[in-house]
Amino acid sequence: MTEAKQNAFTLEVQENGIGVITIDVPGESMNTLKASFADEVTELLETIKANSELKGLVFISGKPTSFVAGADIRMINDCRTAADAESLARQGQALFNELESLPIPVIAAIHGPALGGGLELALACHGRVVSDSPKTVLGLPEVQLGLLPGSGGTQRLPRLVGLQQGLTMMLTGKQLRPKQAYKLGLVNEVVPQSILLEAAMELALKGKPTAPKAKLNTMGKVLEGPLKSVLFSKAREQAQKKALNNYPAIDRIIDTVRIGATQGFEAGLAYEAKQFGELAMTSVSKQLRGIFFATTEMKRETGAEGVQPALIKKAAVLGGGLMGGGIAHVTINKAKLPVRLKDISNDGVNNALAYHHKLLAPRLKRRHLTKAEFEKQILMLTGTLDYSGFKDADIVVEAVFEDLELKQQMVADVETHGAEHTIFATNTSSLPITQIAAKAKRPEQVIGLHYFSPVEKMPLAEIITHAKTSPETIATTVEFAKRQGKTPIVVADGAGFYVNRILAPYMNEAARLLLAGEPIEALDKALVKFGFPVGPIALLDEVGIDVASKVAPILSNELGERFDAPEAFQKLIDDGRKGRKSKKGFYRYDSKAKGKEVDTSVYSLLGVSPNGSMSTHDMAERCVLPMLNEAAWCLQENIIQSPRDGDIGAIFGIGFPPFLGGPFRYMDTLGIKTLVARLESYAEKEGSRFEPCDLLKEMAEKESSFY
Numbered sequence: 001m002t003e004a005k006q007n008a009f010t011l012e013v014q015e016n017g018i019g020v021i022t023i024d025v026p027g028e029s030m031n032t033l034k035a036s037f038a039d040e041v042t043e044l045l046e047t048i049k050a051n052s053e054l055k056g057l058v059f060i061s062g063k064p065t066s067f068v069a070g071a072d073i074r075m076i077n078d079c080r081t082a083a084d085a086e087s088l089a090r091q092g093q094a095l096f097n098e099l100e101s102l103p104i105p106v107i108a109a110i111h112g113p114a115l116g117g118g119l120e121l122a123l124a125c126h127g128r129v130v131s132d133s134p135k136t137v138l139g140l141p142e143v144q145l146g147l148l149p150g151s152g153g154t155q156r157l158p159r160l161v162g163l164q165q166g167l168t169m170m171l172t173g174k175q176l177r178p179k180q181a182y183k184l185g186l187v188n189e190v191v192p193q194s195i196l197l198e199a200a201m202e203l204a205l206k207g208k209p210t211a212p213k214a215k216l217n218t219m220g221k222v223l224e225g226p227l228k229s230v231l232f233s234k235a236r237e238q239a240q241k242k243a244l245n246n247y248p249a250i251d252r253i254i255d256t257v258r259i260g261a262t263q264g265f266e267a268g269l270a271y272e273a274k275q276f277g278e279l280a281m282t283s284v285s286k287q288l289r290g291i292f293f294a295t296t297e298m299k300r301e302t303g304a305e306g307v308q309p310a311l312i313k314k315a316a317v318l319g320g321g322l323m324g325g326g327i328a329h330v331t332i333n334k335a336k337l338p339v340r341l342k343d344i345s346n347d348g349v350n351n352a353l354a355y356h357h358k359l360l361a362p363r364l365k366r367r368h369l370t371k372a373e374f375e376k377q378i379l380m381l382t383g384t385l386d387y388s389g390f391k392d393a394d395i396v397v398e399a400v401f402e403d404l405e406l407k408q409q410m411v412a413d414v415e416t417h418g419a420e421h422t423i424f425a426t427n428t429s430s431l432p433i434t435q436i437a438a439k440a441k442r443p444e445q446v447i448g449l450h451y452f453s454p455v456e457k458m459p460l461a462e463i464i465t466h467a468k469t470s471p472e473t474i475a476t477t478v479e480f481a482k483r484q485g486k487t488p489i490v491v492a493d494g495a496g497f498y499v500n501r502i503l504a505p506y507m508n509e510a511a512r513l514l515l516a517g518e519p520i521e522a523l524d525k526a527l528v529k530f531g532f533p534v535g536p537i538a539l540l541d542e543v544g545i546d547v548a549s550k551v552a553p554i555l556s557n558e559l560g561e562r563f564d565a566p567e568a569f570q571k572l573i574d575d576g577r578k579g580r581k582s583k584k585g586f587y588r589y590d591s592k593a594k595g596k597e598v599d600t601s602v603y604s605l606l607g608v609s610p611n612g613s614m615s616t617h618d619m620a621e622r623c624v625l626p627m628l629n630e631a632a633w634c635l636q637e638n639i640i641q642s643p644r645d646g647d648i649g650a651i652f653g654i655g656f657p658p659f660l661g662g663p664f665r666y667m668d669t670l671g672i673k674t675l676v677a678r679l680e681s682y683a684e685k686e687g688s689r690f691e692p693c694d695l696l697k698e699m700a701e702k703e704s705s706f707y
């Protein structure tokens, strides 16, 4: 007997005459829309049209935590041509048009994320009722994948919430919470989840709802008035200022909305589908989708195949400084685990408590947290000057000063005061984990867990194993980092691990260019134009010139002279210039500085006159090539396990331009042969630090690629 095919949509007519359509995509934890549902939905719509008794329809999800998380992105990857993708969009549009044109009221009852295609489905309904749960979010995040909403979203959203809000949502991909969505007029009602279905049915029984805030007319009015061109050009200017023309979807979204607004809904839809098709074929969208798949895949991995993580019920943190405070906060706020924090001074403990409070307070103010939850989370962090409360900690994250002996002492202390099973995870940024674990009684429970500053914002965690780290320790630490909201990559022990190791040659090269007379603003601009969120010199100020100069010799001792940092930088340290934290660096941080202003005294201190004339392209190339080469070195030496991990690490750890897909995808785009030739030509002119690694040379010869 063959099993009956399970449907994603089931219709059940209630006694009150409302048809409830439950969306429950078989075999998936979240609902995503697929082209293969088209026949099923068409059939469903026929049944509905044939039933004259039906008084209304309600769409609700059968999944406990999501309405519809979006369209299944794999569909787009299956499209070979822009025409394929355009017809995919056309198909979605046609179905949603048909839904919208039903004579009976159609209401979406939303609990959990309604994103992308999920929100487009809800927009095609006549009304939307959402649960007041923090899990409920609404948005059109297609821009983050280099796309635009292709199933009518570009046309329906601005008609509902107004041009400006609609454009902002689509250009930023911003997700709205229930109350924000209500304020904008995107949803008709916000109700407790327990009465979601009832409320939606009640709304349907009242007849087709009109748009909640009657914003429908504003679009027409604005477009007739003198504001029209200002609005569109302003939106374009603002969005592109941020994206520096690196994201083609931005312009297309604005054009599509404009066409719909000036030439009508149908023309808007046709243009939307065409743009969707073209964008789907761009390299930017392909790269961004690649990152999306990589992170989805990584969410499922445990870090140690076949090994289950141990349950963590309580965490402890050593050191309440900049990093310790942030680590304690995310452990409580994201992972929902209580934290015991030890410092050697009351100041240290108080600093962490204050930091945790400072990050929670705005969440209370904006009502993302109830008063009770806020108080609970405040109480979940307790401080100590001794090891009391460490006995039942399942994991201890160490973030004390960067000093090998001190860290070894911390391992010994935790072995004495913790439990037999307590994992010791060190947040060192430069010390080899092997050395920190050298005197451990239980080295298998010592591991690196490297966060990036500020911890509550930066999405990456590097998990560093040494030869003796056990698979259970790896799996448990990976799970712990995921619970803190991080994307972990597991890397091998070695100076600089992965992220700082590829960052160093890039920063060193920028420093060399500065010493050769290239102006600081020009250098930073060149790399921002390339796609980094900040330029290398501004980054040096953020990281701390003192910190960078401490790490530099460790790297060159371990990895060789290609890591030698320019000696002239010692002059900056001697001058007390540490960067932003000392309010003295390459840029000015005094109150008189207007915006981002270079502190020109730095030039005389370094003995250079800023008169360089290198092109933006050449400056960027000279800084980026050593980073790419170093990423390849890391793969060659098995510091990272795959190009995928290397790409995600660079994008999430240092903001490598996501639209280029990460260093490895970018190397593939350049072509390994071309890359090797460029590196060799620089090696000839500038020195052996540009010499391509063996892996790249072999790949160039075989004409192979990373993906």
Ligand SMILES: NC(=O)c1ccc[n+]([C@@H]2O[C@H](COP(=O)([O-])OP(=O)(O)OC[C@H]3O[C@@H](n4cnc5c(N)ncnc54)[C@H](O)[C@@H]3O)[C@@H](O)[C@H]2O)c1
Pocket: 318, 319, 320, 321, 322, 323, 324, 342, 343, 344, 345, 347, 348, 398, 399, 400, 401, 402, 403, 427, 428, 429, 430, 450, 451, 452, 453
């Ligand atoms: N700052 C960064 O951007 C960054 C990024 C990644 C990793 N790290 C690493 O994280 C660690 C901490 O860095 P930070 O910037 O938070 O330093 P920090 O100086 O701000 O804080 C260190 C804290 O450790 C406390 N401490 C010192 N000895 C202690 C002991 N015996 N027991 C308990 N507490 C003790 C200090 O009192 C201080 O509060 C270092 O290993 C650093 O290399 C820093």
